[in-house]
């Protein structure tokens with residue numbers, strides 16, 4: 001018997017309840033109609049409450065943030081961030097139309113690079129698809145719009161998220177994911193990011209900037 | 223790794239007499255216990271989430287065959303490959319085969335306890351492939367040729383001076399004059415060294431905290447981002463996971479994730495939680511060209527239907543060892559097995575046999591803290607008791623523990639043994655009783671204290687004090 005059949009039959013030997021149809025139905029229906037479990041009350045707030053909690057939690061995780069009502073202000077704010085951190089005025093990004101619409105071309109102070117990172121970039125900018133207030137978490141999807149290397153290789157990661165896309169909890173993020181991708185379809189990676197990279201492996205001292213970005217800067221628009 | 227569990231008592235004595243280790247172990251309580259308590263207190267639904275998590279995993283285990291099939295179908299549909307391994311040996315061969323096909327010379331690795339369990343690194347090395355651990359703690363212990371002493375903080379037994387020594391010994395391309403006195407300097411150095419390795423590696427191997435049946439996704443949870451670089455920059459991503467990692471849906475995963483980081487490090491959420499599904503898509507500018515999952519049994523199916531089935535709910539958060547007085551006193555290496563602490567005391571006999579790990583279920587005070595903090599509500603003390611009973615039935619127990627009060631007679635005939643055994647007892651009891659000066663259980667002599675409390679001893683045994691004073 002091959003390993004697959006051997007493992008499955010060993011499992012079946014102790015699981016068989018005598019009513020295999022019921023077991024199959026239970027599993028099929030759970031997978032076909034996923035249901036939310038207990039959702040913490042923490043994120044169940046109105047729009048402004050969610051945004052305030054999101055920003056609070058982001059700060060708690062060691063990231064910085066700012067909010068602007070106007071999308072067209074983002075390039076100038078990004079340029080100011082780079083200057084304030086003594087970084088060259090250069091940003092890498094993917095082909096996300098939401099980033100393209102921000103008008104970086106009108107911001108002569110920044111040189112824009114496109115595509116995946118090869119590890120030499122000091123700063124990159126991505127657009128998140130959702131923000132989760134309960135934990136201060138960004139949801140980013142891999143692909144040409146926002147290459148996943150931009151989330152992990154640069155020293156500084158700037159992330160834009162729309163105020164309208166900030167929900168209370170992870171279940172709301174999952175609902176958005178299914179809406180964007182279709183049920184059962186996933187991008188190669190869904191990245192939930194809560195703060196800059198960190199490690200506590202040396203004497204339990206928390207240090208920022210382990211393998212991923214040393215700094216995460218979140219820009220809420222709207 | 224070579225199992226040294228049969229020597230638990232000798233290991234424990236050595237650990238208790240190692241001042242460096244004792245200093246490092248102080249970080250376990252300092253680092254984890256208060257943070258978990260604060261995270262738990264800040265989430266009113268925490269207890270209800272524990273019940274829910276237990277129910278999710280119990281449901282999965284009752285239908286594990288069906289969920290594994292559903293999961294496999296989704297992985298295949300997204301362009302990935304699923305491999306099945308009954309034993310550690312089969313798993314190693316499958317992984318080597320994938321590496322060979324990719325002409326791999328080096329592989330990077332995200333932190334994975336299952337890869338420790340199947341002894342993957344040694345095997346790859348013997349076959350001419352260099353494994354590079356990328357989690358900072360794992361990297362450090364790999365340089366020292368050691369094994370993790372904790373399932374989420376593998377290098378917790380070390381101090382920064384030791385790490386500095388290792389870095390100076392191994393990173394010889396860097397100037398001797400560099401300042402490594404601060405942990406942040408050590409971190410930066412590891413970051414720079416490992417950056418090269420990610421890009422040079424052909425294959426990236428990660429574990430999985432969860433496998434989601436609904437979508438065919440594997441989930442990794444990290445703080446450093448090393449697991450993501452490992453799986454993104456290699457040409458091939460190999461996920462190594464034991465079969466019980468399945469959860470049904472994305473929502474089920476979200477529910478258990480709320481417990482994982484809080485129980486482990488006291489964070490609301492770890493920095494990076496990544497759901498990975500299949501290889502790079504045609505339009506993707508980055509990511510691995512191949513995605514493989516190696517599903518490993520290695521003893522799990524034998525636990526199904528036994529009194530140890532509940533152990534398969536474990537999500538490897540480490541809370542049980544973070545709250546264990548025995549672990550605090552002796553650290554992870556004394557257990558001599560891949561998995562230390564209370565979860566290891568239950569799991570190791572299941573995976574390796576009670577004949578070589580009989581001491582582990584006895585390395586407990588039955589204080590019950592492990593069960594009370596376990597997010598998956600696993601009845602760890604009860605299962606340790608089951609192992610003791612089995613050990614008793616097989617007549618493998620050392621004479622002392624087989625005869626309850628006969629322990630006295632045993633030690634009375636062996637004064638030297640008594641001196642060190644009660645020495646362990648003293649140190650353990652001193653710690654445990656520090657809070658209320660009463661003890662309800664006594665390690666290595668459970669039969670004694672089942673029905674009475676002992677006052678916590680302070681200081682040393684009479685004999686030790688006598689020798690010290692005589693020597694002075």
Ligand code: SF4
Pocket residue numbers: 535536537538539540541542543565592595596597598599600602
């Ligand atoms: S037994 Fe419970 S507390 Fe221990 S590692 Fe597993 S889930 Fe965590």
